[in-house]
Amino acid sequence: MPEVWLRGPVDGVPALLQPVAHALLQAREDVTALVAGLPAARLWDRPGGAASAGFHLQHLAGVLDRMLTYARGEPLSDAQFAALRAEGVPDDTLSPASLLAAFSDRIDAALAQLRATDPATLAEARPVGRKALPSTVIGTLVHAAEHTQRHVGQLLVTVRVVSG
Structure with a gap:
């Protein structure tokens, strides 16, 4: 099957946002394949001091949530700040499958937001972060998609290293 961007437009997503949708859908497919080979016992391993697969999986969902919030022109909530602080903190109650599900849910939320985004608003100013x-x-x-792809690449290397 060709990569997502070669499969045609994503239904309901404005033309200018198609690359964002394609990148996010490709990320979901890539992460799904990676997580299938990730032993749960290796989720929090930090090879060579690098970030763990668990961190990348949490961060993938978290950064999407935060960027979608900024795109809507909203400030981050206390819950979002708490989730940010928890990224990468080993938690034995989490599994690769549960983290994948959380990321997949964020992709769905992102696609819904893309579909609801009026192209006339794309140039509107949006403040980002505490500053x-x-x-x-x-x-x-676009940053949400780009940052997601960056962490998918890092996750790929981490999973390969910890999986032997």
């Missing part, structure tokens, strides 16, 4: 750094609706959405 309210300047961005735009499209800037936050």
Whole structure:
């Protein structure tokens, strides 16, 4: 099967946001395949001091949640800050499958938000972070996809190393 971006448009997503949707859907497929080979006992291993697979899986879901919030022009909630602080903290109650499910749910939420985004708003200003750094609706959405892809690559290497 060809990569997602070669399968045609994602239903309901505005044309300018198709690359974001394609990148997120590709990330979900790639992470799903990676997690299938990840032993639960290796979830929190930090080979060579690098971030664990557990961190990357948590961060994938977390950064999407945060970037979607900024794209809507909303501040982060206390729960989002707590989730950010918990990223990478070993938690034996979490499994690769549960972290994959959380990430997949965030992809679904992102796609719903992309579908609901009026293309006329893409250039609207959006403050990001506690310092309210300047961005735009499209800037936050593209960064969400780009940052997701970056961590998928890091997850790939980590899973390969810890899986032997």
